[in-house]
Amino acid sequence: MMQSTHEFFDDLEIQDPRVRELSVFAALPRQIQNAQRHAPAYTKILEGVTAGDISNRAALAQLPITRKSALIELQKQLPPFGGLAAISNNRARRIFSSPGPIYEPEARRVDYWRMARALFAAGFRGEDVVHNCLSYHLTPGGWMFDDAAQALGCAVFPAGVGQTELQVRSMVDVRPTAYTGTPSFLKILLDKAKELGADVSSLKKAAVSGEALPASLRQEINALGIEIYQCYATADLGLIAYESPAKQGLILDEGIIVEIVRVGTGDPVAEGEVGEVVVTTLNPEYPLIRFATGDLSAVLAGNSPCGRTHTRIKGWLGRADQTTKVKGMFVHPEQVADVVKRHAEIVRGRLIVDRDNVNDVMTLHCEVVAGNETLQQAIQASLRDICKLRGEVQFVAVDSLPNDGKVIEDIRKYD
Numbered sequence: 001m002m003q004s005t006h007e008f009f010d011d012l013e014i015q016d017p018r019v020r021e022l023s024v025f026a027a028l029p030r031q032i033q034n035a036q037r038h039a040p041a042y043t044k045i046l047e048g049v050t051a052g053d054i055s056n057r058a059a060l061a062q063l064p065i066t067r068k069s070a071l072i073e074l075q076k077q078l079p080p081f082g083g084l085a086a087i088s089n090n091r092a093r094r095i096f097s098s099p100g101p102i103y104e105p106e107a108r109r110v111d112y113w114r115m116a117r118a119l120f121a122a123g124f125r126g127e128d129v130v131h132n133c134l135s136y137h138l139t140p141g142g143w144m145f146d147d148a149a150q151a152l153g154c155a156v157f158p159a160g161v162g163q164t165e166l167q168v169r170s171m172v173d174v175r176p177t178a179y180t181g182t183p184s185f186l187k188i189l190l191d192k193a194k195e196l197g198a199d200v201s202s203l204k205k206a207a208v209s210g211e212a213l214p215a216s217l218r219q220e221i222n223a224l225g226i227e228i229y230q231c232y233a234t235a236d237l238g239l240i241a242y243e244s245p246a247k248q249g250l251i252l253d254e255g256i257i258v259e260i261v262r263v264g265t266g267d268p269v270a271e272g273e274v275g276e277v278v279v280t281t282l283n284p285e286y287p288l289i290r291f292a293t294g295d296l297s298a299v300l301a302g303n304s305p306c307g308r309t310h311t312r313i314k315g316w317l318g319r320a321d322q323t324t325k326v327k328g329m330f331v332h333p334e335q336v337a338d339v340v341k342r343h344a345e346i347v348r349g350r351l352i353v354d355r356d357n358v359n360d361v362m363t364l365h366c367e368v369v370a371g372n373e374t375l376q377q378a379i380q381a382s383l384r385d386i387c388k389l390r391g392e393v394q395f396v397a398v399d400s401l402p403n404d405g406k407v408i409e410d411i412r413k414y415d
Contacts, residue, residue: 009120012254013308020310024257025055027282034086035287041074041083042289057268060290061259065266065278067292068236069321072100081105087285096140098235104140107285113140113238114255115148115231121244121251121308122207122229124178126153131171131203133159133181133189134210140235141210145180154178161185164192168200175202183208183217183228190224201225209233212316232316234293236286237279241313249300249312256281258311259290260299263320263407264333265341266290274298274405276320277313294320296405322408324353326360331387336407339364339382345375350401351391353410360412362391371395 008014033051035042045064054060066084074082080095080103087105089095094106106112124130130149134141136158149156157174159167161181167189179186186206193200206221206228213230221228231242232250240258241250252258259268260275269275277293296319300312323332331351340349347367354361364383368375376393383391 008308009117010254013117013251013310015309017303017309017311020254024282025057028060028257028280029054031280031282031284031287032289034284035289038086039084039287040078042287043083046289057259060257060280061261061266061268063266063290065261065290065292066288068102068234068294071102071236075101075103079103081286084288085286092285094140094143096143096235097138098140102235104235105286106140106143107283111148111151113144113147113233114253115144115233115239116151117253118229118231118233118239118242119145119148119152119154119180119207121242122178122231123205123227123245124149124152124154124207128152128154128178128205129174129176130154130156130178130180131159131167131174131176132156133161133167133179133185135161144233144238145207145209149178149180164188165196168193168196168198171200171203172198177202177204179203179206179208179226181206181208182210183213183221184211186221186226186228187217190221205229207231230315232295232313236288236291237281237293238283240277240279240293241315244304244306244308246304246306248304250315251304251308251312252310254310255283258313260297260313261292262337263296263322263405264335264337271299271301272403274317274403276405292320296320298403298405317405320405322406322410324408324410326353326362326387326389329387329389331362331389331408333407335386336364338386339379340366342382342386343375343379345369345371346379347398348401350406351408353408353412355412362387362389364391364393365396365401366393367398367401368395369398 029051085105092105093108096104132145136142146156209231229243232240239253241252257280259278277295277297279291281288296317297313336351340346345368350365352363379393
């Protein structure tokens with residue numbers, strides 16, 4: 001795969017952000033029409049939507065959310081892809097199964113998952129030999145990195161997971177220069193090499209995914225002469241964001257549209273506010289529209305010092321699914337969002353679940369400019385109507401609730 005410059009994967013990474021925005025929203029109506037015509041579930045989900053009208057972020061934000069958590073049931077009803085794919089089984093190159101099970105198609109295209117961009121930013125080049133330690137079994141992780149490395153011209157050692165002693169021996173013999181996999185497994189390999197007295201100093205770079213990379217682990221790996229980079233990807237969407245040499249947030253991939261929305265809603269939040277990552281992909285074979293990942297993140301202001309001009313996010317900040325059980329009944333973030341929407345006076349809300357002796361209690365903390373007893377009673381009634389549970393209401397100052405994306409916080413302790 002050819003790149004336009006030595007420093008950047010292609011010219012898309014350094015284009016004017018206004019041009020990028022116009023380009024993706026010029027492509028979006030075609031993608032919506034493609035989903036409506038060729039993905040049966042989206043024929044129903046997007047019924048009545050005129051594709052040509054969805055040409056900006058405001059219009060996109062009006063479309064329904066498709067939740068990752070709904071895929072299991074959708075795929076049971078219409079196997080294997082739940083009617084969300086615009087590709088038939090026999091046209092796919094591979095079909096994967098992630099825990100759930102959730103099935104994902106892979107089309108017959110080079111670097112289908114668009115991961116090569118992340119590896120390039122991490123310094124991977126054609127002369128590298130890549131020791132790939134994500135699983136090749138059932139799930140797509142190993143193939144995502146493998147195909148990306150090959151697209152860059154790298155040789156790949158398909159190590160997978162486990163058999164650490166054998167892997168270390170292979171690293172001594174093959175002398176890989178790069179690693180792909182989880183950061184924790186890289187540490188396991190490095191610890192095993194130290195234990196065995198094995199020389200794995202050929203490793204100089206790593207691209208990791210699948211779990212968080214703590215600062216302490218980054219420092220430990222860097223101290224061994226290995227430059228480590230994060231990327232954020234899912235089996236459904238491929239690459240979402242990646243780390244550049246600046247290491248200041250994760251830069252969004254060029255093949256998707258990302259929104260950060262308030263948990264339990266489809267409403268975009270202000271820049272910098274933590275919310276759920278919602279992705280619309282321009283992938284024609286698997287045209288996921290407003291796909292809620294269940295992950296929390298936030299947009300970083302400004303551009304990366306590395307020169308790439310796309311939006312940056314803070315990376316993975318936790319899970320958005322905050323459903324909890326109170327007095328034997330489930331309370332969902334969507335219910336809290338519905339309570340907040342009923343009362344225009346509420347700027348933001350956060351449901352705190354605690355215990356009073358052996359009893360569950362819940363209190364809705366509401367950011368309001370000015371509150372009174374009448375409003376408090378009205379919100380309590382809405383909480384009871386929507387959640388089918390009694391709860392207290394407490395008014396707090398605007399901007400006083402934590403910016404962590406939570407709308408339900410369970411602080412119960414069971415000592």
